[in-house]
Amino acid sequence: xxxxxxxxxxxxxxxxxxxxxxxxxxxxxxxxxxxxxxxxxxxxxxxxxxxxxxxxxxxxxxxxxxxxxxxxxxxxxxxxxxxxxxxxxxxxxxxxxxxxxxxxxxxxxxxxxxxxxxxxxxxxxxxxxxxxxxxxxxxxxxxxxxxxxxxxxxxxxxxxxxxxxxxxxxxxxxxxxxxxxxxxxxxxxxxxxxxxxxxxxxxxxxxxxxxxxxxxxxxxxxxxxxxxxxxxxxxxxxxxxxxxxxxxxxxxxxxxxxxxxxxxxxxxxxxxxxxxxxxxxxxxxxxxxxxxxxxxxxxxxxxxxxxxxxxxxxxxxxxxxxxxxxxxxxxxxxxxx
Amino acid sequence: xxxxxxxxxxxxxxxxxxxxxxxxxxxxxxxxxxxxxxxxxxxxxxxxxxxxxxxxxxxxxxxxxxxxxxxxxxxxxxxxxxxxxxxxxxxxxxxxxxxxxxxxxxxxxxxxxxxxxxxxxxxxxxxxxxxxxxxxxxxxxxxxxxxxxxxxxxxxxxxxxxxxxxxxxxxxxxxxxxxxxxxxxxxxxxxxxxxxxxxxxxxxxxxxxxxxxxxxxxxxxxxxxxxxxxxxxxxxxxxxxxxxxxxxxxxxxxxxxxxxxxxxxxxxxxxxxxxxxxxxxxxxxxxxxxxxxxxxxxxxxxxxxxxxxxxxxxxxxxxxxxxxxxxxxxxxxxxxx
Numbered sequence: 040x041x042x043x044x045x046x047x048x049x050x051x052x053x054x055x056x057x058x059x060x061x062x063x064x065x066x067x068x069x070x071x072x073x074x075x076x077x078x079x080x081x082x083x084x085x086x087x088x089x090x091x092x093x094x095x096x097x098x099x100x101x102x103x104x105x106x107x108x109x110x111x112x113x114x115x116x117x118x119x120x121x122x123x124x125x126x127x128x129x130x131x132x133x134x135x136x137x138x139x140x141x142x143x144x145x146x147x148x149x150x151x152x153x154x155x156x157x158x159x160x161x162x163x164x165x166x167x168x169x170x171x172x173x174x175x176x177x178x179x180x181x182x183x184x185x186x187x188x189x190x191x192x193x194x195x196x197x198x199x200x201x202x203x204x205x206x207x208x209x210x211x212x213x214x215x216x217x218x219x220x221x222x223x224x225x226x227x228x229x230x231x232x233x234x235x236x237x238x239x240x241x242x243x244x245x246x247x248x249x250x251x252x253x254x255x256x257x258x259x260x261x262x263x264x265x266x267x268x269x270x271x272x273x274x275x276x277x278x279x280x281x282x283x284x285x286x287x288x289x290x291x292x293x294x295x296x297x298x299x300x301x302x303x304x305x306x307x308x309x310x311x312x313x314x315x316x317x318x319x320x321x322x323x324x325x326x327x328x329x330x331x332x333x334x335x336x337x338x339x340x341x342x343x344x345x346x347x348x349x350x351x352x353x354x355x356x357x358x359x360x361x362x363x364x365x366x367x368x369x370x371x372x373x374x375x376x
Numbered sequence: 377x378x379x380x381x382x383x384x385x386x387x388x389x390x391x392x393x394x395x396x397x398x399x400x401x402x403x404x405x406x407x408x409x410x411x412x413x414x415x416x417x418x419x420x421x422x423x424x425x426x427x428x429x430x431x432x433x434x435x436x437x438x439x440x441x442x443x444x445x446x447x448x449x450x451x452x453x454x455x456x457x458x459x460x461x462x463x464x465x466x467x468x469x470x471x472x473x474x475x476x477x478x479x480x481x482x483x484x485x486x487x488x489x490x491x492x493x494x495x496x497x498x499x500x501x502x503x504x505x506x507x508x509x510x511x512x513x514x515x516x517x518x519x520x521x522x523x524x525x526x527x528x529x530x531x532x533x534x535x536x537x538x539x540x541x542x543x544x545x546x547x548x549x550x551x552x553x554x555x556x557x558x559x560x561x562x563x564x565x566x567x568x569x570x571x572x573x574x575x576x577x578x579x580x581x582x583x584x585x586x587x588x589x590x591x592x593x594x595x596x597x598x599x600x601x602x603x604x605x606x607x608x609x610x611x612x613x614x615x616x617x618x619x620x621x622x623x624x625x626x627x628x629x630x631x632x633x634x635x636x637x638x639x640x641x642x643x644x645x646x647x648x649x650x651x652x653x654x655x656x657x658x659x660x661x662x663x664x665x666x667x668x669x670x671x672x673x674x675x676x677x678x679x680x681x682x683x684x685x686x687x688x689x690x691x692x693x694x695x696x697x698x699x700x701x702x703x704x705x706x707x708x709x710x711x712x713x
Contacts, residue, residue: 075530126493130486149467149533152489156463156496157526160519163500167515174515175508182501189494193412196486 051367054096054106055089061110062117065165078142078154079161082121085137091226092117097363098230098244101356109233111168112177116226118162119181123188125155130196169233176238177229180245184225191218203284203307204292204300208339211289212253220252240354247350247364254343255371260285261336264324276320282307286339287332294330302326344372388704391433391443392426398447399454402502415479415491416498419458422474428563429454434700435567435581438693446570448505449514453563455499456518460525462492467533506570513575514566517582521562528554540621540644541629541637545676548626549590557589577691584687584701591680592708597622598673601661613657619644623676624669631667639663681709 062083067076092113099109127133128141129151135141143151169177194214198206228245236244262271263278264287278285288307292300303326311319327333351364399420404413429450436446464470465478466488472478480488506514531551535543565582573581599608600615601624615622625644629637640663648656664670688701 072527072530072534074534075527123493126489129489148485152463152466153526153529153533156460157523159493159496160522160526163515164519164523167512167519171508171512174511175504178500178504178511182497182504185497186494186501189490189497190409190412192490193409196490197409197411 051093051097051363051370054093054100057106058089058092058096058110058113058117061114065114074150075154075157078125078146078150079158081145082125082142082154082158083117085139087137089117091120091222094223094226094248095230095233097367098227098236098248099234100230100363101244101354101360102231102234102236102240105234108170109230111165112229112233113226115162115166115181116222116229118158118165119185119188120222122155122158122162123192125151125158127192130192166229173232176241177232180225180228180232180241184222187217187221191215191221194218198284202304203288204304206284206289208286208289208293211284211286212339215256216249216253219256220249223252223255224249237355240356243350243354244364247347247354250343250347250350251368251371254340254347257286257336257340257343258372258374260287261333261340264327265333276316276324279307279320279323280311280316282310286336287327290335291327291330291332294332294335295326299326299330340372344368388430388434388700388707391430391437394443395426395429395433395447395450395454398451402451411487412491412494415462415483415487416495418482419462419479419491419495420454422476424474426454428457428559431560431563431585432567432570434704435564435573435585436571437567437700438581438691438697439568439571439573439577442571445507446567448502449566449570450563452499452503452518453559453566455495455502456522456525457559459492459495459499460529462488462495464529467529503566510569513578514569517562517565517569517578521559524554524558528552528556528558531555535621539641540625541641543621543626545623545626545630548621548623549676552593553586553590556593557586560589561586574692577693580687580691581701584684584691587680587684587687588705588708591677591684594623594673594677594680595709595711597624598670598677601664602670613653613661616644616657616660617648617653619647623673624664627672628664628667628669631669631672632663636663636667677709681705 066083067079070076095109095113095116096106100106124136125142128136129143129148133141134144139145141151142154146154163181166177166181167174191214194210195218198210198214224245227248228241231241231244232238260278263285264276266275268275278287288303291303295303303323306319306323347368351361351368354361403420404416407413432446432450432453433443436449437443461473462479465473466480466485470478471481476482478488479491483491500518503514503518504511528551531547532555535547535551561582564585565578568578568581569575597615600622601613603612605612615624625640628640632640640660643656643660684705688698688705691698
């Protein structure tokens, strides 16, 4: 068994296969009314990296050979994540998710609201299957993450209504911490608890996930503007065209002198015609380089990486046992897409 | 203490006061971002009969003198109910709730979606405060009720798209069982569990609540058409004017001969002008009387009342202990509003 777990460490794709199998077996095709349940299967079939459920399983595997006991929790976290995507897509008026129509586009808004709600209940239903001994602590971590995700989405909505130069990088980090990384915190903490970790170690594993999540999100911002199209697999500069208030923009407005600031705000408060798109991307990117934003962003990413490494060091396990978390960190940080 | 509980039995308004105090103390005015939390306090301040949280407290009081231990569960059930109202109001396009603008009218749809979601998480957060010994069973009952409410809302939406004469009374009862009474089932079962009831007794108390809930909903249908305006406090015939597919309509279409059926369908598929409203109400009500619908409906109400009494009889408590449930049943059934 121990050997198998070692192999799993080496092949995180195997963990993903175990999870995907569980996800397939838990489909809603037999449930009625089908108008309510079809969108659940549709949304879950769109795929994705499954970072959150894998975080649950990896965290569990640090403390226990019995990874399967964490599958209901992994599934609960993935359900919650997908529920929040369904509702966010309505709020953000997004038509496409992973190359397919979003639920409210394929069906309608009412279906997206209600099917999302049902998915949310099923998240708790699966979480409730955890052993009674870990249930209260796991629920508490899950609730904290779920509330954080709602607060993060509201803060994101509030940001979009504010002028970019009125938002600070601290506020931006607080927002992505809530909107994205608090669920990785919850996922890792719950996985560790299910594996039998002490409360203290579970908290450390969770904090590792939180800091890794922030670094991951900041790297997303980096790659969208400074990445390599061939590797990222989509057009570079999408955030700039969408006038998104990323870390890059906020930091640039903090550092820029008056003339550059006015120019940047002008670019980022207007839509451009199709012919002008590349010129806008080039111009804004040049401004970012001038202000040394790539270096600033790398410093910020390193800060959260280092915090994650500190959390890792504090976990009371042998270095060999901790290796999967270190591998995960390297894998996510060295990615170029 | 026992005397106090007896007094509480006699004065359910006192239970409501205890609950309302808890609700006031649990407000969200200190939480950020306030755009997310203001609608929660607004919605909860609109009042209501608080039947669901009172069901939790009454069920708990059957088995324990310590009613306060059930307050987090009572609050969780009320939060879930209000969350479902916020989202239902979007789906049903309702502008007014308890005489005030609905959340999506006072703010906007995105706010109503996201604040509803946050309210939903807080329902689980408060439920999670229950003693670990009853938590798994209470969660299971809550999840079952929550899923039922979502399925019931979807079935209601489906009904509205179907022709009235294609819906059976069995399907209608199934829909109101899910949409309304399954939450009273969950409320009573959870309250009994918190009070220390056996699984069997908790289930019986829950089933009592479920059957009472169905009878209650059918009586709502009855009073809306056959009630007394002065007592009901609103215009009689509102359901008829809104062409609602109530038990009355469905039963009438089951019983009517071809000519009456055609006439009824004609009335119920058209909106009438203001001047014709009373004529429509009078004509449809006369048709109902002709088909003896009041008697049919009273028979159906009695059926669920009797089932509730059977559930009550099976609970392993003295008659004296069961009295609050019997009082509740009489109170709800003898109401004329």
